[in-house]
Amino acid sequence: AADGRVRRFVEGARAGAGLPLVNAGAYVLEAEVAAEIGPGYADFGRDVLPVLAARGRVRGYVMEAGGFCLGVDTPARFAVAERLLSAGEVAP
Numbered sequence: 001a002a003d004g005r006v007r008r009f010v011e012g013a014r015a016g017a018g019l020p021l022v023n024a025g026a027y028v029l030e031a032e033v034a035a036e037i038g039p040g041y042a043d044f045g046r047d048v049l050p051v052l053a054a055r056g057r058v059r060g061y062v063m064e065a066g067g068f069c070l071g072v073d074t075p076a077r078f079a080v081a082e083r084l085l086s087a088g089e090v091a092p
Contacts, residue, residue: 003059004059005059005060006049006053006058006059007053008050009045009049009052009058011023011043011045011046023045024063070090
């Protein structure tokens with residue numbers, strides 16, 4: 001939405017999703033939202049974000065065209081990010 005709210009969240013390339021954006025970044029949660037998740041494992045893309053988006057509780061930022069995004073979800077990818085940052089190839 002124009003105010004930054006995410007109206008709908010669909011994890012992965014489900015057939016018929018028709019969404020032109022992908023999810024990337026860090027999540028910041030209010031304490032009451034974190035408490036709603038409960039104990040144990042929860043997949044944010046499948047279990048948390050779709051519910052919060054339906055409630056109007058998710059806001060996002062759409063990266064400008066030509067922006068750079070690198071997932072740092074493994075030690076190897078984190079090392080790539082460190083190398084790119086230290087070489088000045090990307091800005092924090």
